[in-house]
Amino acid sequence: MSLAPARVFAELNAVRPPAQQSPVLGKAVVLGGSVAGLLAARVLADHAESVVVIDRDDLRVNGPRPGVPQGTQLHALLPGGFLQLEQLFPGFRERAVAQGAVEAPPAARRHYLDGRLKVTVPDDADSLAGSRPLLEGLIRAQVLRLPNVKTVTARATGLVFDGALTTGVRYDVGGASGVEHADLVVDAMGRSSRLSDWLEQAGWERPAMRRMTVHLNYATALFRRSVANPEHALVLALNSPRLSPDVAGAAFFAIEGGRWMAMMAGYAEHRPGQTAEDFVRRMREQFPPEFGAVAGCEMLGEVRTYHHADSRRRDFHALRRFPAGLVPVGDAVASFNPVYGQGITAAALHAACLSTYLRSGPDLRQPAREFLARQQVVVDAAWSLSTSADLALPHVAGPYPRGHRLSSWVSRQIVAATVTDVTTARRFNDVVSLRAHPSSLARPRVLLDALRANRRAR
Secondary structure: EEEHHHHHHHHHOOOOOOEEEEEEEEEEEEOOOOHHHHHHHHHOOEEEEEEEEEEEEOOOOOOEEEEHHHHOOOOOOOOHHHHHHHHHOOOOHHHHHHOOOEEEEEEEEEEEEEEEEOOOOOOOOOOEEHHHHHHHHHHHHHHOOOOOEEEOOOOOEEEEEOOOOOEEEEEOOEEEEEEOOOOOEEEEEEEHHHHHHHHHHHOOOOOOOOEEEEEEEEEEEEEEEEEEEEOOEEEEEOOOOOOOOOOOEEEEEEEOOOOOEEEEEOOHHHHHHOHHHHHHHHHOOOOOOHHHHHOOOEEEEEEEEEOOOOOOOEEEEHOOOOOEEEEEEEHOOOEEOOOHOOOHHHHHHHHHHHHHHOOOOOOOOOOOHHHHHHHHHHHHHHHHHHHHHHHHOOOOOOOOOOOOOOOHHHHHHHHHOOOOOHHHHHHHHHHHOOOOOOOHOHHHHHHHHHHHHHHHHH
16 A cells, blocks of 8 residues: 555644544454553544453553663654644643643744754744653643553463454463453554564464664753743754764753753773763863753753664564454654654654544445555654664664665755755755655655755855
8 A cells, every 4th residue: 555655644644533422343352552552542442332451460550661661761752743642632732831841832942963953943832841651641631531441460371363363462460361352553662562472373474673873872961950941941062973982962852840951972892981070071161051061051860871772673564464353553663763763753653543543434344455554654653753863873884775875965955944944944844743744855856945044054
């Protein structure tokens, strides 16, 4: 099934939840209470009589979860993801701000590239600054408040099939086993999903997995924030590998609890900011003045580190045989280098794919090919954005796609133009925040405008 990528993106970013429920199935089961699983449950609640979310963690408990080890690290909510959350949960902004999240309109965001301040796009979409536990907690509370959604604290152990149809999920809880029957099963078990194993064990094909090794090293620290409404709530500084081989970049956000959350990242053997002393020194010496000002505040607690070995994707869409009544979402399909902040936004777009699929009144006794085709467009877009940038890293050895040298040159011209040219920056921001398909940057007019802007800047 071939779809026009630009049109798919336009449709997904225009999706609105139905005004009232229109059930097309009895029970849906979601494996995993991740952000992707919760957003899928939110969509399913409009189309199923009941939705069951199965997770090893007790989803009724607020705060960081053992199943989200990266939850202590800085998370970006891209404007595209923020818009999707507002559509799924009307009033999400107000509830987030009431709990301490900080609004980040274009004027409150600053972006640096190799130490140069990039132009502000005044009509860009708003964003929101807050910790991962706050954002995920708000989503979870909204979903679990729905009358037809319930949770089961258990470990999923396999799927139940009736011929070519998925009919339920096996699970263990407290040493006892059980089965939850379902008309539709959603795999949202993340990077460690066992769906591929379960398919293979049941005689189905195993999806091919693609990996790109990146060896990203994160360090995140919290600082006391004395200003309630800072002028700049979100500041990001990225460095080109050729100019700064040891530190890929740094960022800080104003988050709830009167705190700054600051992050810096390096690749391969470079692990900047692992100690409090090194973190503060680099903030003061290697980044713009705003970073030094944050580093002068009181550090709260210890520096938290995180290692991300690789980006990976499972190509379920390419399987010749796939059972009916089953769809995968989120990191179970593709997880990217987190430095680009795509995770929550990609998960929201997967939920939009699911909404579009269910609105079509599908025959759930047939494989969800229409859903997988739309999801492939989203995955391809996010994967190309992430991996094309990763291929510029000196320690990444490929694989390089056809035409990589030309496409990387074009990308460098466009990225350079975002420093000085509002038009190019606007187009680039729409793509990076997954509001527009990357193909929109491949038009000759876009490259010509970027080249002219770079010539003027020189």
